[in-house]
Amino acid sequence: xxxxxxxxxxxxxxxxxxxxxxxxxxxxxxxxxxxxxxxxxxxxxxxxxxxxxxxxxxxxxxxxxxxxxxxxxxxxxxxxxxxxxxxxxxxxxxxxxxxxxxxxxxxxxxxxxxxxxxxxxxxxxxxxxxxxxxxxxxxxxxxxxxxxxxxxxxxxxxxxxxxxxxxxxxxxxxxxxxxxxxxxxxxxxxxxxxxxxxxxxxxxxxxxxxxxxxxxxxxxxxxxxxxxxxxxxxxxxxxxxxxxxxxxxxxxxxxxxxxxxxxxxxxxxxxxxxxxxxxxxxxxxxxxxxxxxx
Amino acid sequence: xxxxxxxxxxxxxxxxxxxxxxxxxxxxxxxxxxxxxxxxxxxxxxxxxxxxxxxxxxxxxxxxxxxxxxxxxxxxxxxxxxxxxxxxxxxxxxxxxxxxxxxxxxxxxxxxxxxxxxxxxxxxxxxxxxxxxxxxxxxxx
Numbered sequence: 001x002x003x004x005x006x007x008x009x010x011x012x013x014x015x016x017x018x019x020x021x022x023x024x025x026x027x028x029x030x031x032x033x034x035x036x037x038x039x040x041x042x043x044x045x046x047x048x049x050x051x052x053x054x055x056x057x058x059x060x061x062x063x064x065x066x067x068x069x070x071x072x073x074x075x076x077x078x079x080x081x082x083x084x085x086x087x088x089x090x091x092x093x094x095x096x097x098x099x100x101x102x103x104x105x106x107x108x109x110x111x112x113x114x115x116x117x118x119x120x121x122x123x124x125x126x127x128x129x130x131x132x133x134x135x136x137x138x139x140x141x142x143x144x145x146x147x148x149x150x151x152x153x154x155x156x157x158x159x160x161x162x163x164x165x166x167x168x169x170x171x172x173x174x175x176x177x178x179x180x181x182x183x184x185x186x187x188x189x190x191x192x193x194x195x196x197x198x199x200x201x202x203x204x205x206x207x208x209x210x211x212x213x214x215x216x217x218x219x220x221x222x223x224x225x226x227x228x229x230x231x232x233x234x235x236x237x238x239x240x241x242x243x244x245x246x247x248x249x250x251x252x253x254x255x256x257x258x259x260x261x262x263x264x265x266x267x268x269x270x271x272x273x274x275x276x277x278x279x280x281x282x283x284x285x286x287x288x289x290x291x292x293x294x
Numbered sequence: 295x296x297x298x299x300x301x302x303x304x305x306x307x308x309x310x311x312x313x314x315x316x317x318x319x320x321x322x323x324x325x326x327x328x329x330x331x332x333x334x335x336x337x338x339x340x341x342x343x344x345x346x347x348x349x350x351x352x353x354x355x356x357x358x359x360x361x362x363x364x365x366x367x368x369x370x371x372x373x374x375x376x377x378x379x380x381x382x383x384x385x386x387x388x389x390x391x392x393x394x395x396x397x398x399x400x401x402x403x404x405x406x407x408x409x410x411x412x413x414x415x416x417x418x419x420x421x422x423x424x425x426x427x428x429x430x431x432x433x434x435x
Contacts, residue, residue, distance in 0.1 A: 114324065121325035121398070146370075164346075270372065276344035283342065284349045284365045288325050290399030294363050 050234035054197035057158065057229055060267060061237050061260035062148035073115065073142050074213035075241060075255030097217070097253045104218045104248035111216030118216070123281070123289025127214065130281065132272035134186040135164060136210025137203075138225060138241060144260060150267050158192055158199070163267050171201050178204055184221055186210060201227040212243075220247035235262040326367075326395040326405040334364055334404070335391050341384035346370045348379075350406065352390055366392055366406035377418030388412060 063072060076093035100108060112118070112125040122130050129135055135143070140162045147163035156174040161167070171192040179189050184207035192201040208221045223245040230238045241255040286292035336354035348368040353361050368374060371381075384390070389412040394404035410416050 119324040123325070268372070270345050270370070272346050273344070276342075277347070280342055280344065280347045280349055283340075283351060284347070284367050284403060285325075287365060287401045288367065288397040288399060288403035290397075290401055294365065294401050294403065 052231060052234040054231050055194060055199075056153065057151045057199060057231055057237065058153050059237070059262040060148050060150045060265050061144065062263045062265070063145040063258065063260060072145075072256075072258055074215060074217060075138070075243060075253055093256060095254050095256050098249045098251035100218070101246075101248055101250060104220070107218040107248075108216055111211065111218070113211075113214055113216040116215040121285075121289035123286040123291045127211070127216070128209070129214070129272075130277070130285070132274045132277045134167075134207075134210065136207065137169065137187045138243075139211060139213055140164060140167065140187075141239075141258070142213060144258075147270060148263055148265055148267065161267055163270050165271055166269060171203075178202060184208065188223075188225070195228075197230060199229040201225070201229065203227070218248055219243070219245050222247045232259070236260070237262070325397060325399075327398055328395050328405075330396055331393060331407065332396050332404060333391060333393050334402075335389070336364055338384045338386055338388040338390055339363070340386065341381075343371055343381040345372075348374055350384060350390070350392070350409065352392065354402075362402050364392070364402045364404070366394055366404050366409070368406050374418065379417055383411075383417065 075097070076095050078093050078096050111127075112120050113127055114120060114122045114125045114130075141149075143162075143164055149163060150161040152159040152161065156172065158171040158173060160169040160171065162169065167187060169187045169190065171190040173192050176191060178191055182189055182205035185205050186207050188203040189205040190201050190203035192199055194200075203225045204223065206219065206221060206223050206225075208219060208223075210219070211217060212219050223243060226242045226244070228240045232238055237260040239258045239260065241258075243249070243253040243255070245253075282292060287294040334352075334354045336352040338350065338352045340349075340351040342349040342351070348371060350366040350368065352364050352366075354364050356362050374380075391410040392404070392406060393408045393410075394406045397403040408416050408418070
């Protein structure tokens with residue numbers, strides 16, 4: 001009995017270790033490869049007691065990389081935890097997507113992602129990100145554990161600088177309305193306003209070629225995102241997202257809150273150059289999948 | 295038999311949970327046999343240091359002495375630069391011993407776990423997995 005208890009304890013320890021390794025991912029110590037070394041960075045640990053302005057969202061934000069934290073990969077991680085019984089209860093999603101419309105279901109069925117229960121090797125998949133196509137929004141947000149984003153405020157707009165592909169998302173705060181019948185944009189059109197201490201962003205005009213997440217969840221060009229950003233303290237930013245897309249989903253999709261940590265990092269150039277990625281695909285990814293000769 | 299199965303259940307469940315991160319991450323779980331490990335010795339032919347994936351190409355020899363062109367999938371430069379690698383780590387001709395998970399397709403491709411250089415140095419440095427994942431619980435900030 002004691003022996004069994006010990007083996008269960010060992011397994012639990014391993015589990016925690018495994019989740020830590022998983023969640024740790026690539027870290028964000030904040031230097032560009034070959035540029036600033038870690039020892040050259042000033043240490044600035046989180047300090048929740050520091051004074052802050054709730055109307056100042058500026059900073060570099062990343063999702064926590066802590067042991068036991070389950071990385072966010074979508075508005076929730078339904079695709080992982082519904083199908084995968086191995087996901088512990090406390091890591092299961094609390095919210096779920098509404099049913100897809102037939103239009104969206106057909107779109108979803110045509111996707112061949114490399115994550116989640118329908119995973120295929122990237123060389124056999126059709127995730128356009130594998131050939132450096134734009135990731136789009138909100139999918140880019142789920143990269144924040146690997147690739148932080150920076151918020152910069154100006155008098156008439158808030159800029160969200162995404163590390164991957166060096167994308168600048170503009171959220172206009174000058175009172176303009178959302179455009180009517182806009183041309184599709186990979187990162188949509190966004191306007192923002194303050195509701196008390198919460199910055200509310202409404203956006204639309206998204207190009208429907210992007211996936212919402214790396215599980216292949218679809219959206220249409222009718223998608224409207226409402227994001228509510230709230231600075232909880234100096235070092236933490238909460239984001240709640242609701243996605244409304246009647247062409248794709250039968251009801252609004254309410255995401256789970258995401259807490260971003262303010263991190264001591266510099267956003268650095270991380271451009272996926274098609275020539276480089278194609279070379280990687282030709283030499284490694286496609287041969288690994290058996291779709292090209294080594 | 296029943297009792298034996300019951301006592302193995304925690305182990306089976308534990309292993310399932312342990313492998314979840316690998317399956318869930320980067321699509322590598324479906325491309326590579328993450329429960330197998332192979333060791334290949336060879337000489338570097340190309341070092342791909344590029345976003346968002348790095349790769350090491352090297353020539354090994356099979357049992358019959360034929361040259362086999364191998365390729366190893368690795369993480370992005372940012373992750374690897376935290377684990378002791380940089381754009382100058384490998385040059386064509388460098389002797390390497392590569393340990394990794396073999397491709398499910400049977401092609402001579404693998405997901406790199408460690409690489410030992412001619413001078414005995416093992417990369418990625420201790421504390422990191424081959425894919426750049428840090429193994430400590432220190433926040434990477």
